[in-house]
Amino acid sequence: MPYAKLEVTVPENIWISELSQDYPATRFRILAATADDERGVARLEIIGPVAGQVCEQIEQYETVTELSVFEQEANRRRVQVETTVPVLLNAIQTAGIPLDLPVEVDNGTLTLETTLSQKKLSTLGETLDNFGIKYTVERIQQETESESLLTERQEGLLREAIERGYYDTPRRITLVELAEEVGIAKSTCSEILHRAEGQVLKQFLGGDCEHQPDISITAD
Template identity: 65%
Template sequence: MPYAELTITVPKSVWISELSRAYPETRFRVLAATANTASGVARIEILGDDADTICAEFREYDSVTDLTVFDTEAGTTRVQVETTVPLLLTSLQDSGVPLEMPFEVVDGQMTLEATLPQETLSELGETLDDFGIQYTVERIRQEPESDSLLTERQEWVLDEAIERGYYDTPRRTTLVDLADELGVAKSTCSEILHRAEGRVLKEYRDDDAPSEVVASSS
């Protein structure tokens, strides 16, 4: 299947486009999101020093019906935003593209990377055109059979767990806190970690196993 990398220009009518253009040094990392034709909900990390001002401006948009601030630390603020204009998410869902989380919006643009059947890739271009969303195809290549031990989502969750101290002794974060920080359900986080740990341990065991000795008779 072909691997595609697209730079998508978020329409100016979408609040996150306008805010990211107004604060081009700030990164808006979307950790989780869901949408239908009428509304959408997104868990977002605001990475920058203007989070308080940005949150205040969030609330000024008519299309933003609710904003909840979960926690704030140096340079990072996590919020949940409910909106009545989920244009970008709706267009991607309509094309059948599974949107990998997290993704970032910076200065009005986001990069979409996906390995898709050619038919789905074509439908994505048609859907973006129908919605009037501008995009640039940066790269398309035929993706070889993947030899990666973990999926991208497993790598992301496992890396975040390590970075946040989930595997430290004593632990610096709990499974509940880790799941909340990543914007996923506790059961989902647990399952992803369990599968990733299983693959890593099995790979370690296979690599550590002694070579088989084959006896021969003369």
């Protein structure tokens, strides 16, 4: 099935579009999200020196009906936001496309990476057009079974972990150090590696050895 990478422009009437442009040094990570016709609910991680200030501004938007902070640190907040304008989420769900989380919104743009049939890919494009959401197709690639084993992000982080000695015995780098060096949160690093490790191990134990990917890992 084709692997597709799209740069989706978040509609300007959605608060995260405006704030991600106003605060370019702040990271907005969507950890979980769901929506229906009337409201959307998303769990977010907001990372940056003004994370607290950003949360205060989120509450000022008329479309935001509730904001709950469930984890707080000096430069990070984890929050749940309810909104009355879940346009982007509705569009993705209407197209029947699973959103591979977490994803980040950077400067008003969401990078959507997914592997799906050509028919579903066409449906996604048509649905975004119908919702008036602008997007750019950055990459489409017909993948073999081994190539589609990992997402681009998973493979990239897994390679970084191997090269930096995370899987050496003894380890040359901790999870915290690895996360800092690649510029992501520890929880994100752990989550991506866990998914990638699971995919590689399942393929290794249950797949055809002649078609194994060129990534190998050893766990403690």
